Amino acid sequence: MPIRNKRAPTLADVARAARVSLKTASRVLNGASNVRQEKVSKVQAVMARLGYRPNELARSLMTRKSGTIGIIVANLANPFVIEVIKAVQQVARANGYVLIITSSEGQPEVESAEIESLVRRRIDGLIIAPASSGPRLSSHLLPANIPTVTFDQLVRGTAFDSVIITNRQSASEATRHMIAHGYRRIVAVGTRPYLYTSKERVAGYRRSMAQSGFEARECFVKHESLLTAKWLEEEVLRGEAAEAIFSLNWVTTQHVLRGLRDLGISAGRDIALISFDDFDLGEMLTPGLSVVQQPSDSLGRESARLLFERLKGDHALPSRRIVLQARLVIRQSCGCGVGGTLVAGAP
Amino acid sequence: MPIRNKRAPTLADVARAARVSLKTASRVLNGASNVRQEKVSKVQAVMARLGYRPNELARSLMTRKSGTIGIIVANLANPFVIEVIKAVQQVARANGYVLIITSSEGQPEVESAEIESLVRRRIDGLIIAPASSGPRLSSHLLPANIPTVTFDQLVRGTAFDSVIITNRQSASEATRHMIAHGYRRIVAVGTRPYLYTSKERVAGYRRSMAQSGFEARECFVKHESLLTAKWLEEEVLRGEAAEAIFSLNWVTTQHVLRGLRDLGISAGRDIALISFDDFDLGEMLTPGLSVVQQPSDSLGRESARLLFERLKGDHALPSRRIVLQARLVIRQSCGCGVGGTLVAGAP
DNA sequence: GTGAAAGCGCTAACAA
DNA sequence: TTGTTAGCGCTTTCAC
Numbered sequence: 001m002p003i004r005n006k007r008a009p010t011l012a013d014v015a016r017a018a019r020v021s022l023k024t025a026s027r028v029l030n031g032a033s034n035v036r037q038e039k040v041s042k043v044q045a046v047m048a049r050l051g052y053r054p055n056e057l058a059r060s061l062m063t064r065k066s067g068t069i070g071i072i073v074a075n076l077a078n079p080f081v082i083e084v085i086k087a088v089q090q091v092a093r094a095n096g097y098v099l100i101i102t103s104s105e106g107q108p109e110v111e112s113a114e115i116e117s118l119v120r121r122r123i124d125g126l127i128i129a130p131a132s133s134g135p136r137l138s139s140h141l142l143p144a145n146i147p148t149v150t151f152d153q154l155v156r157g158t159a160f161d162s163v164i165i166t167n168r169q170s171a172s173e174a175t176r177h178m179i180a181h182g183y184r185r186i187v188a189v190g191t192r193p194y195l196y197t198s199k200e201r202v203a204g205y206r207r208s209m210a211q212s213g214f215e216a217r218e219c220f221v222k223h224e225s226l227l228t229a230k231w232l233e234e235e236v237l238r239g240e241a242a243e244a245i246f247s248l249n250w251v252t253t254q255h256v257l258r259g260l261r262d263l264g265i266s267a268g269r270d271i272a273l274i275s276f277d278d279f280d281l282g283e284m285l286t287p288g289l290s291v292v293q294q295p296s297d298s299l300g301r302e303s304a305r306l307l308f309e310r311l312k313g314d315h316a317l318p319s320r321r322i323v324l325q326a327r328l329v330i331r332q333s334c335g336c337g338v339g340g341t342l343v344a345g346a347p
Numbered sequence: 348m349p350i351r352n353k354r355a356p357t358l359a360d361v362a363r364a365a366r367v368s369l370k371t372a373s374r375v376l377n378g379a380s381n382v383r384q385e386k387v388s389k390v391q392a393v394m395a396r397l398g399y400r401p402n403e404l405a406r407s408l409m410t411r412k413s414g415t416i417g418i419i420v421a422n423l424a425n426p427f428v429i430e431v432i433k434a435v436q437q438v439a440r441a442n443g444y445v446l447i448i449t450s451s452e453g454q455p456e457v458e459s460a461e462i463e464s465l466v467r468r469r470i471d472g473l474i475i476a477p478a479s480s481g482p483r484l485s486s487h488l489l490p491a492n493i494p495t496v497t498f499d500q501l502v503r504g505t506a507f508d509s510v511i512i513t514n515r516q517s518a519s520e521a522t523r524h525m526i527a528h529g530y531r532r533i534v535a536v537g538t539r540p541y542l543y544t545s546k547e548r549v550a551g552y553r554r555s556m557a558q559s560g561f562e563a564r565e566c567f568v569k570h571e572s573l574l575t576a577k578w579l580e581e582e583v584l585r586g587e588a589a590e591a592i593f594s595l596n597w598v599t600t601q602h603v604l605r606g607l608r609d610l611g612i613s614a615g616r617d618i619a620l621i622s623f624d625d626f627d628l629g630e631m632l633t634p635g636l637s638v639v640q641q642p643s644d645s646l647g648r649e650s651a652r653l654l655f656e657r658l659k660g661d662h663a664l665p666s667r668r669i670v671l672q673a674r675l676v677i678r679q680s681c682g683c684g685v686g687g688t689l690v691a692g693a694p
Numbered sequence: 695g696t697g698a699a700a701g702c703g704c705t706a707a708c709a710a
Numbered sequence: 711t712t713g714t715t716a717g718c719g720c721t722t723t724c725a726c
Contacts, residue, residue, distance in 0.1 A: 008490060010703055021713045026705065034711055053490070056467045057407050058703035061718045066404060067468070068447070076433050079424075079627070086423050089450065098464060100415070101448045103436065117445060120403045121414070143355060143400070257631050279628050280426070284604050286633040357719055368697045373721065381695055405719035408702045 009050040018046040029054060060122065069097050069307065070118035072128040074106040074152075078250050080277055080296050081129070084151065087300025088127055095308055097124070104131040106192070115141050125307045130155050133196040147310035149303045153196045159319040161306040163299055167197055170292045170326040171204030174274045175246060176211075177290075177328065181335035183244040183272055184214045187236050189256060190248030191227065193220040201248050201276055217241075227255035229262040237263075242271060244335070250277035253289075268333030278329065288331030295324045356397040365393040376401060407469065416444050416654065417465035419475040421453040421499075425597050427624055427643050428476070431498065434647025435474055442655055444471070451478040453539070462488050472654045477502050480543040494657035496650045500543045506666040508653040510646055514544055517639045517673040518551030521621045522593060523558075524637075524675065528682035530591040530619055531561045534583050536603060537595030538574065540567040548595045548623060564588075574602035576609040584610075589618060591682075597624035600636075615680030625676065635678030642671045 015025035020039055027035045028043040046052075060066045069092050073081045085101060092099050100118060104111035111131040118126065119142065126142065129152040142148055150162040178186050188205045190198050202218055209216040219236045221227050236242055245267075247253040253275035260267045267273045268287035275282075275291045282289040302322050310317060330336050362372035367386055374382045375390040393399075407413040416439050420428045432448060439446050447465060451458035458478040465473065466489065473489065476499040489495055498510040525533050535552045537545050549565055556563040566583045568574050583589055592614075594600040600622035607614045614620045615634035622629075622638045629636040649669050657664060677683050 008492075012703075022703095023705085023713060024711090027712090030705085036711065039711090051490075053463075054467050055408075055469060055703050057404050057413060057469050058718090059705070060404050061402075061408055061703080061720085062705045064718080076429055076436075077426075077627075079426075082423055082429060086450075089423070093449075098447055098449065098468060100445055102440075102445065103433075116400075119400050121445060122402060122404050145355075254627065257628070261631065280424075280601065281604065281626050281628050281632065284608065284632055285628065359719075369719095370697055370721085371695085374696090377721090383695065386695090402719055405702090406721070408704085408719080409721040411702080 009052045011052070011054070014043060014046050014050060014052050017050065018043045064122075066122045066124055067097055068100050068121065068123050070100050070102070070115075070121075070123040070126045070128075072102050072104050072111060072114050072118075072126070074104055074129050074131055075251070076101075076103050078277075079280055080250060080294055083296035084129075084300035084303070087297045088304045091301060091304035091308065095311075106131050108132045108134070112141055119143060119146065125149075125311055127151065127303050127307060129153060133194065133199075147307055149307045151299055151303045155196075161310070161320050163303045163306065163322045163324065165294055165299070165324045165326045167200035167326070168204035168207070170328060171201040171246070171248075171276065172208045173204075173328050174276070174290075174292050174334075175205045175208035177330065178244045178246065178272055178274060178334055179208060179212050179214070181244070181272060183335070184212070185217075185240075185242050186214070186244040186246055186272075187242045188216070188218045188246045188248060189227075189232075189236055190218070190220050190252050191224050192222065193218075198248060205246055224251045224255055227252065227259065229259040232256065232259040233263055237265075237271075244272035244274075247273065247275045250275070250279075253277060253279075257285075268335075272335045273333045275333075283331060285333070287333045287337070290331045290334035290336065291329050293327045293329045295326065298324055356399045358399070358401070361390060361393050361397060361399050364397065365390045411469075413469045413471055414444055415447050415468065415470050417447050417449070417462075417468075417470040417473045417475075419449050419451050419458060419461050419465075419473070421451055421476050421478055422598070423448075423450050425624075426627055427597060427641055430643035431476075431647035431650070434644045435651045438648060438651035438655065442658075453478050455479045455481070459488060466490060466493065472496075472658055474498065474650050474654060476500060480541065480546075494654055496654045498646055498650045502543075508657070508667050510650045510653065510669045510671065512641055512646070512671045512673045514547035514673070515551035515554070517675060518548040518593070518595075518623065519555045520551075520675050521623070521637075521639050521681075522552045522555035524677065525591045525593065525619055525621060525681055526555060526559050526561070528591070528619060530682070531559070532564075532587075532589050533561070533591040533593055533619075534589045535563070535565045535593045535595060536574075536579075536583055537565070537567050537599050538571050539569065540565075545595055552593055571598045571602055574599065574606065576606040579603065579606040580610055584612075584618075591619035591621075594620065594622045597622070597626075600624060600626070604632075615682075619682045620680045622680075630678060632680070634680045634684070637678045637681035637683065638676050640674045640676045642673065645671055 011025050012022055015022045020043060024035060024039060025043050028040050056067060071088060075081060089099055102114045104114060108131045126146055126148040128150055130150055133153055133155055148160045150160045154162055154164055188202055192198055206216045247256050257267055265271055275289055278291040278293045282291055306320060358372050359369055362369045367390060371382060371386060372390050375387050403414060418435060422428060436446055449461045451461060455478045473493055473495045475497055477497055480500055480502055496508045501509055501511055535549055539545055553563045594603050604614055612618055622636055625638040625640045629638055653667060
């Protein structure tokens with residue numbers, strides 16, 4: 001029996017009970033090879049008997065490794081984000097790391113506060129979907145010795161590893177697809193125009209519109225709460241002003257779908273729609289939602305890989321950028337397969 | 348300038364630079380009142396100048412409080428789970444705590460491993476959706492001094508605080524609603540029959556069926572991967588054997604919807620359907636999905652509240668159980684509003 | 695008000 | 711192969 005009855009047993013308690021030195025007990029704990037088998041068994045037996053639980057906090061203090069990875073996302077409700085987290089989680093677990101997940105709610109101030117909190121907890125690495133593309137996420141917040149990988153948004157003027165997708169190209173492709181259906185009054189709808197992803201997707205959309213000689217029109221709200229049916233009707237639809245909508249992100253699509261329904265307009269039938277980002281039941285809608293699908297699993301996996309490469313190995317690698325291919329998934333809402341007017345030669 | 352150029356500045360560095368004692372610096376850090384204002388300012392100035400970041404790990408070692416809450420869920424993909432986490436996260440953040448989120452994948456062995464990992468990291472509290480209702484989640488895994496709240500599943504023979512919902516009653520209500528539509532061949536479909544939630548929901552379903560003198564029929568798969576279109580056709584539908592389906596959880600509904608579509612059967616039109624658990628776009632399906640909606644936000648909030656009550660105050664409170672009311676949300680797939688055969692007197 | 699000393703539970707660097 | 715001695719960065723006595 002350990003002397004103190006209340007406190008959890010420490011390695012010292014174990015060592016005492018096993019009649020070995022603290023260091024020997026420590027060696028057994030860490031699976032060091034240079035301990036006599038006999039003592040190993042004895043120490044392990046005592047550990048089991050006492051119900052010994054190593055204190056990772058104490059270990060971390062000494063090793064300067066907390067075994068935790070921070071991950072900051074903008075919106076936990078977004079299934080894309082969840083899939084990324086799941087992938088990161090898998091890699092982290094396989095490496096014996098644990099994830100501290102927080103959300104910035106897309107607000108740079110919250111993001112800063114969360115970073116500070118994580119740094120104080122001495123995370124070994126950070127994976128972050130930045131809340132803004134501006135220079136807020138700067139190195140004065142993050143100590144240089146915390147490897148960081150950004151995903152989704154790209155932050156100007158930083159040297160973080162990053163994983164992004166083909167925003168511009170995929171947006172262009174989606175737009176081209178709608179154009180091939182014969183639509184020319186295609187409106188891009190989105191939130192937070194100042195984000196990197198928004199800008200890139202708009203650029204892709206514009207490129208395709210311009211190539212066909214059509215006029216691009218973008219409707220943005222600063223925050224999704226402003227994306228109401230009324231706004232849709234007055235700003236986007238404007239009577240006959242829109243034949244098709246290109247929704248620039250998940251939360252936008254959600255609000256656009258609800259708004260159109262409230263207006264008695266069938267998304268995909270009365271007006272064509274392609275969404276950047278998919279839904280759990282996107283295929284089950286009628287008509288099925290045509291989407292640009294982000295490779296969320298690879299995105300998480302690659303982000304984690306980049307991070308662990310720095311963690312395990314060389315801290316001084318040059319900063320790397322990975323661009324993953326997003327995929328245009330054609331279902332019906334784009335105009336395909338609902339007696340739509342798909343023009344010959346369409347994708 | 349601190350002497351060591353490489354290492355992050357410590358409180359000792361701060362104290363030295365500010366020409367005060369370590370303890371005074373510590374007092375300033377913790378906002379103690381008994382320090383002369385002059386010194387407070389000085390220390391704070393030095394902290395800012397040096398870019399000092401308190402090491403929470405070191406503090407935790409001494410205070411025996413890590414400022415972290417563990418949360419273990421069965422499936423991060425489930426939006427219900429995510430909403431619970433979001434609510435818990437909010438409360439945790441408001442209390443200065445951080446969340447370590449892990450997933451058991453519904454497997455008791457993984458759950459045990461995750462618990463062990465969290466205990467070693469000295470979480471201050473645990474919120475867990477148990478992977479099984481059996482006695483696996485027992486106190487030999489969890490030290491008695493780690494307050495724990497379970498939600499979703501109820502674990503037999505433990506004294507944890509818990510937050511659950513009206514599984515039985517709500518399942519009964521949903522079944523009654525379908526019966527009122529005139530259906531009598533209503534089949535309950537689900538996964539993992541051994542779970543508390545499954546049993547309760549089945550019990551509610553059976554009660555309503557029995558009250559109307561109808562024969563209850565349940566179709567279970569052990570794992571969702573077995574829930575294929577073929578299985579649906581052969582085990583659930585069996586020709587005309589099913590007029591309505593009561594899907595017992597989120598993942599089941601997802602597979603049932605896909606399966607029915609693959610069979611060319613419209614869920615809600617050709618066969619009635621009520622789902623336990625809602626979807627992001629549940630309302631946007633055609634017909635709209637009728638569901639039992641769990642109060643996920645309250646569930647998370649209440650779980651967190653129970654936990655923090657123990658954390659902040661009395662550890663020796665008697666164990667409490669909170670039962671929250673789930674809500675039957677009638678859209679169309681139950682038979683309402685699609686020219687269904689709703690019988691007079693239906694809810 | 696302030697500070698010196700001790701110690702939280704572990705590992706690192708040495709010596710034996 | 712083993713043990714001893716220092717710490718890691720902070721908080722907590724308990725003196726002054």
